Amino acid sequence: MSTQDQRGEQPESADGDTTDFGFRRVKRGDKEQLVRGVFDSVASRYDMMNDLMSAGIHRLWKRFTIELSAVRPGQTVLDIAGGTGDLAARFSRIVGADGKVILADINASMLAVGRDRLIDEGVVGNVHTVQCDAQALAFPDNSIDCITIAFGLRNVTDKEKALRSMERVLKPGGRLLVLEFSKPTNPVLEQVYDTYSFRVLPLMGKWVANDSESYRYLAESIRKHPDQETLLGMMEDAGFVNCQYHNMTGGIVAVHRGIKA
Amino acid sequence: MNHDPAIIAGALSALELAIARALTLAPVAAKELEDMAGTHIVIECTRPEIDVTISIDEAGQLQLKQYSEEAVSTRVRGSAEDFIALVTADDPAATLINSKLEIIGNTAPLLALQAILSKIDIDWEAPLVDALGDVAGHQLAKFLRAFFSWSQSAGKSLRRQLSEFILEEGRLSPPNAELEHFYQEVGRLGLRVDRLQSRIQRLAKRLREYDQ
Numbered sequence: 001m002s003t004q005d006q007r008g009e010q011p012e013s014a015d016g017d018t019t020d021f022g023f024r025r026v027k028r029g030d031k032e033q034l035v036r037g038v039f040d041s042v043a044s045r046y047d048m049m050n051d052l053m054s055a056g057i058h059r060l061w062k063r064f065t066i067e068l069s070a071v072r073p074g075q076t077v078l079d080i081a082g083g084t085g086d087l088a089a090r091f092s093r094i095v096g097a098d099g100k101v102i103l104a105d106i107n108a109s110m111l112a113v114g115r116d117r118l119i120d121e122g123v124v125g126n127v128h129t130v131q132c133d134a135q136a137l138a139f140p141d142n143s144i145d146c147i148t149i150a151f152g153l154r155n156v157t158d159k160e161k162a163l164r165s166m167e168r169v170l171k172p173g174g175r176l177l178v179l180e181f182s183k184p185t186n187p188v189l190e191q192v193y194d195t196y197s198f199r200v201l202p203l204m205g206k207w208v209a210n211d212s213e214s215y216r217y218l219a220e221s222i223r224k225h226p227d228q229e230t231l232l233g234m235m236e237d238a239g240f241v242n243c244q245y246h247n248m249t250g251g252i253v254a255v256h257r258g259i260k261a
Numbered sequence: 262m263n264h265d266p267a268i269i270a271g272a273l274s275a276l277e278l279a280i281a282r283a284l285t286l287a288p289v290a291a292k293e294l295e296d297m298a299g300t301h302i303v304i305e306c307t308r309p310e311i312d313v314t315i316s317i318d319e320a321g322q323l324q325l326k327q328y329s330e331e332a333v334s335t336r337v338r339g340s341a342e343d344f345i346a347l348v349t350a351d352d353p354a355a356t357l358i359n360s361k362l363e364i365i366g367n368t369a370p371l372l373a374l375q376a377i378l379s380k381i382d383i384d385w386e387a388p389l390v391d392a393l394g395d396v397a398g399h400q401l402a403k404f405l406r407a408f409f410s411w412s413q414s415a416g417k418s419l420r421r422q423l424s425e426f427i428l429e430e431g432r433l434s435p436p437n438a439e440l441e442h443f444y445q446e447v448g449r450l451g452l453r454v455d456r457l458q459s460r461i462q463r464l465a466k467r468l469r470e471y472d473q
């Protein structure tokens with residue numbers, strides 16, 4: 001009866017008219033709306049839940065991602081699916097007054113929380129917020145030094161299209177960093193993690209945010225996301241070169257990096 | 262890089278914050294550090310095997326990174342003990358000459374940095390809360406306090422604390438037997454969760470029957 005039993009019954013990626021929404025199959029056109037519902041619902045408590053659910057470790061995953069970006073003062077960084085602006089705030093300090101950070105997300109509620117938070121933290125001036133879809137980035141070709149997408153790609157309906165769109169707007173030599181839940185490298189760890197995400201997370205979601213459904217979706221969407229090697233292949237197919245990944249916390253999370261040729 | 266980047270990131274951000282805090286209480290040292298802005302020094306630790314880049318940014322803040330592409334002025338290679346000896350030395354220049362540390366590039370920034378760091382009084386605990394958030398940071402701080410028996414260690418030297426930390430750090434990838442044991446424990450926990458779940462279901466069923 002547990003949700004894990006449904007794993008692998010359905011094809012991993014979108015096919016034909018339907019796509020995955022967690023473990024459910026939904027019409028491709030409906031996924032966006034459903035994902036929006038999830039993030040509308042979690043936006044106001046997102047940061048707190050993030051800390052709670054990952055025991056604060058998401059900050060360390062992000063820290064390493066930023067190191068791998070090797071972003072320098074004066075550069076332009078695009079943080080896609082940037083949500084409440086965690087990465088954007090950090091990049092803002094690195095690129096400085098001469099640089100620019102674009103915080104992009106499809107969801108207005110998440111962006112609104114992000115904007116408030118950036119102001120609260122005194123991050124103003126070089127961060128711009130833009131509501132846009134990762135699959136159709138409205139930026140000129142070859143205009144961005146570095147793109148990050150943290151815990152966002154799994155929510156995107158057509159991941160291949162999104163990766164191609166990222167490749168297009170990056171400058172040659174620019175880099176993409178994808179931080180995303182992945183496949184634990186150890187089967188026992190995988191089981192513990194399953195127990196945690198399918199039983200504990202929705203409960204936490206229910207107690208703290210009174211919203212177990214959204215957190216169930218988050219757990220399910222993690223399982224539906226391509227594993228390390230698959231994502232690496234997808235990045236190569238989208239035209240990125242020198243692609244590599246680093247597992248973190250036993251592969252629960254991986255950060256992939258690719259360069260635009 | 263065979264350590265988990267998240268664990269290294271945790272240790273480095275805690276250290277970074279501890280140093281930043283200490284610097285706010287030591288304006289002279291902070292000013293001296295500011296004068297070193299733009300310096301990048303790589304510490305190549307061979308045992309345990311970790312590379313750390315120490316960067317001093319424009320604001321004079323010290324940053325510790327496990328990955329960096331900055332052009333470095335100095336690269337120092339050696340074991341953790343060699344580094345600890347240097348950090349805690351009264352006469353760093355002499356220590357440096359006599360130690361097994363291998364230096365590539367300019368030694369001056371290294372000695373200058375050592376001189377600054379030796380002047381400040383670093384509190385290792387509080388920053389964990391900032392690094393990991395209230396809940397996790399507090400838990401970890403509590404654990405570390407117990408671990409280092411921090412309460413009685415006020416007089417303990419930095420050297421001692423550091424070497425204990427490094428010792429533990431060396432254990433970050435636990436030996437197989439220990440892992441096996443951990444996995445067995447986890448497996449047992451899983452079974453208990455399953456039993457608990459079916460018990461809850463039985464209870465819920467009984468409650469429903471009772472209600473009707």
Ligand SMILES: C[S@@+](CC[C@H](N)C(=O)[O-])C[C@H]1O[C@@H](n2cnc3c(N)ncnc32)[C@H](O)[C@@H]1O
Binds near residue numbers: 082084105132150
């Ligand atoms: C789990 S949050 C991650 C937020 C932030 N990057 C972080 O790491 O904390 C996922 C975000 O992806 C956004 N998102 C979902 N589908 C998207 C799409 N097609 N294009 C852009 N953003 C999308 C959601 O609105 C949400 O803010």
